[in-house]
Amino acid sequence: MTDNLFRRLGQLYADMEQEYGLVAGQTGLTCSGCPENCCTSYFQHHTHVEWAYLWEGLGNLPDQRLREIRGKAGEYVHAAQEMLARQGLPDVMCPLNADGLCTLYAHRMMICRLHGVPNRFTLPNGQAKTFLGCFRCQELLAGKEKTPVLERTDFYRRLAALEMEYIRGLPYRPARVRLTLAEMIRIGPPEFNDPAMSCATR
Ligand code: SF4
Ligand code: SF4
Numbered sequence: 355m356t357d358n359l360f361r362r363l364g365q366l367y368a369d370m371e372q373e374y375g376l377v378a379g380q381t382g383l384t385c386s387g388c389p390e391n392c393c394t395s396y397f398q399h400h401t402h403v404e405w406a407y408l409w410e411g412l413g414n415l416p417d418q419r420l421r422e423i424r425g426k427a428g429e430y431v432h433a434a435q436e437m438l439a440r441q442g443l444p445d446v447m448c449p450l451n452a453d454g455l456c457t458l459y460a461h462r463m464m465i466c467r468l469h470g471v472p473n474r475f476t477l478p479n480g481q482a483k484t485f486l487g488c489f490r491c492q493e494l495l496a497g498k499e500k501t502p503v504l505e506r507t508d509f510y511r512r513l514a515a516l517e518m519e520y521i522r523g524l525p526y527r528p529a530r531v532r533l534t535l536a537e538m539i540r541i542g543p544p545e546f547n548d549p550a551m552s553c554a555t556r
Contacts, residue, residue, distance in 0.1 A: 356406070356520075356523075359403060359516060359519060359520055359523075360406075360407055360410060362516060363403060363404070363407050363513075363516055364407075364460075366509065366512050366513060366516070367464070367467060369509070370464065370467045370468060370509055371467055373504055373505075373509075374467060374468060374470070374471060374504060376502075377471040377472070377473075377502045377503070377504045378470065378471050380502040381471060381472075381487070381491055381494050381495060381501070381502060382494050383470060383471055383487070383488075383490060383491045383494060385470070388490055390488070390489065390490070391447070391451075391454065392466075392469055392470070392488065393447060393448040393450075393451040393456070393466075394445050394446060394447050394448070395469070396434065396443050396444040396445070396446075396534070397463075397465050397534065397535070398532050398533060398534055399463050399464075399465070399531065399533060399534070399535060399538065400530070400531050400532060401513060401516075401517040401520075401531060402517060402520055402521060402524075402528055402531055402544045403513075403516050403517045403519075403520040404463050404464060404513075405531060405533070405538045405543075405544045406520065406543060406544050406545065407461055408458070408461050408462075408463065408535070408538055408539075409538075409542070409543040409544070410461065411458045411460065411461030412458065412461075412539065413543075415457075415458075419457075423449050423450060423457065423539060424449075424539055424540065426449035426536075427449040427535075427536040427537075427539035427540045428536075428540055429449075430446050430447075430448070430449050430534070430536035431534070431536050431537055431540055433446045434446055434534065434536070446536075448535060448536070449535070449536050449539060450462070450535065450539075463535060464509070464513060468504065468506060468509070469488065470487060470488045470490075470491055471487050471488075471491055471502070471503075471504050472484070472485065472486055472487040472491065472495070472501055472502065472503045472504065473485050473487070473503060473504035473505070473506050474503055474504075474505060474506065474507075475505070475506035475507040475510055476507045484503075524545070528544070531544075
């Protein structure tokens with residue numbers, strides 16, 4: 355079952371990338387030579403299915419590389435906690451970034467695939483949210499009347515459906531997810547480390 359879910363999540367990711375590529379092409383945005391590195395941005399992720407898919411990728415890495423990444427993830431979690439305690443937004447390099455490149459590019463999370471270009475989505479309650487894109491994209495679009503926008507709503511719907519299916523296949527009712535990627539790496543795969551599982555099976 356998981357293979358089928360992961361295949362469809364992979365297709366969803368591919369569709370996101372295609373749409374992102376179209377909008378980035380229309381704006382002229384490229385990350386090449388950018389003075390910023392968005393892999394230091396602080397994001398929390400909210401689905402078990404993406405967490406599990408991330409671990410499918412991590413599980414295929416050589417043991418030594420995985421140990422290094424888990425060590426970096428621990429440092430990330432510690433540094434982020436300190437920054438949050440000082441009321442600041444954490445600004446720490448993602449443990450999967452090596453020399454500016456993503457170690458697990460094919461398994462990176464949804465937000466890594468959509469950040470950058472102007473985008474919008476509509477919440478189930480009808481409320482619309484819009485984002486102007488990264489600073490570089492905003493510079494490129496400054497003064498332009500018509501700007502392309504990536505529509506995220508359908509992508510969110512599809513991800514929510516995959517998440518529901520994943521959860522229905524679990525032998526326990528999982529807790530809500532609100533974890534950074536580094537925390538997901540530190541904790542381990544969701545099926546063995548969800549706090550709700552230890553309660554349900556006690
Ligand atoms: S998304 Fe924008 S800010 Fe981030 S690396 Fe790419 S160009 Fe730079
Ligand atoms: S998963 Fe990859 S693309 Fe996403 S923040 Fe980490 S290194 Fe960057």
